[in-house]
Amino acid sequence: MNFWLQVYNLGVDEKTHKPSATFEFDIVNIATNKPVVQKMESTDTMGNVGEQVTLQKSIASANLQPGTYRIEIKVNDNISKQTIDPSATFAVE
Numbered sequence: 001m002n003f004w005l006q007v008y009n010l011g012v013d014e015k016t017h018k019p020s021a022t023f024e025f026d027i028v029n030i031a032t033n034k035p036v037v038q039k040m041e042s043t044d045t046m047g048n049v050g051e052q053v054t055l056q057k058s059i060a061s062a063n064l065q066p067g068t069y070r071i072e073i074k075v076n077d078n079i080s081k082q083t084i085d086p087s088a089t090f091a092v093e
Contacts (some may be wrong), residue, residue, distance in 0.1 A: 011079030020078040
């Protein structure tokens with residue numbers, strides 16, 4: 001299973017000319033309301049990033065039991081102090 005999200009207009013540090021943001025990924029089993037996958041990334045560990053970042057992840061669907069899940073992505077912009085948290089529901093059959 002692949003998913004991606006484009007994040008625009010990240011704040012840029014005036015000294016380093018780089019953004020500073022964290023990205024939290026959670027896949028939650030809707031039936032139990034418990035996370036089954038949790039990952040976190042930071043612009044500090046990513047390569048060449050700017051005001052726009054494309055997040056791209058792959059997860060083996062074999063690791064997920066049949067059921068309905070919600071993917072939650074939380075983006076924290078450490079410079080502008082803004083947060084977004086989009087989510088989407090999907091099913092594994």
